[in-house]
Amino acid sequence: MCKPQFTNYGLIIKQQLLNEMHCATTAHKRLNRRIKHMADNLPVDVTTIPQDLNNSEFSKWFFGRSVQFKKFPELKKYVLNIELFYNELQPIYQEIHSTYTKEIKSSYLKTLLGLNPSVITKKDQQKIQQLFSRFEQLSDSIITALNTLEGHIAIHPNEKLLVFI
Template structure:
């Protein structure tokens, strides 16, 4: 039996899509884990947990390759939900960030010679922990939506997937 070329190529595109989505999934999990380390008072470089939702690896995927799927019927809503949850997650993390790091803009020279991390009281640490638990809930919804996106993309017909090659 001969397999049509489009089918083979369609499967290749499916594999690439799945890899991209799973890489974004893992990047997101790492970002959340770094936020947890911060709340647990472990050493964390603030640059490793970007506040801006477009600067983290997941955000770079979402606003890059992820958005190219928004024109597929029904996927636009899923992507919109992922985008909202992602922003919500970063907004919640910003509250943690403000507890642990100085907010003032400093010159790059000052960044080299001073630390931007604050001393955190036990009460503020509990507040940060509360925000972290909110982040975990938001993250769970985001990742579930990402899984729905992946399943929906994998189920697309080859001719739809071929438009992404």
């Protein structure tokens, strides 16, 4: 499993950046699948899902790189699009996460008390499914924008792209 990482110094080789982008996209898709499992009321290890979306592997990578991407006029608009989708995605993610974890905690307490530990109430499951529908649309928009950004980086004439300060 690749983890998106970056250093904050020196030059970056275009292929290294493309590999990082692939890892970041994969991390975002993996998180998306976990959120889909929540929406479908399937078991999810909540420790693999960050409480704050800014702590996701994708977010750490993207916001670490976005400052450098913005230095290239031909890339800046794609980065701004991703940021726009991401900012809309964040509160939806928080609502899904808090609803799901609230229900998991409630289920655990019910188990301790010897009650029926239904994992998620129908009402909360419907709420999560509705939220996930919008989450998925925004997530797909992020992936599309990332793919476009990746395409522009791939055809960039320089092999060494970014200098970090």
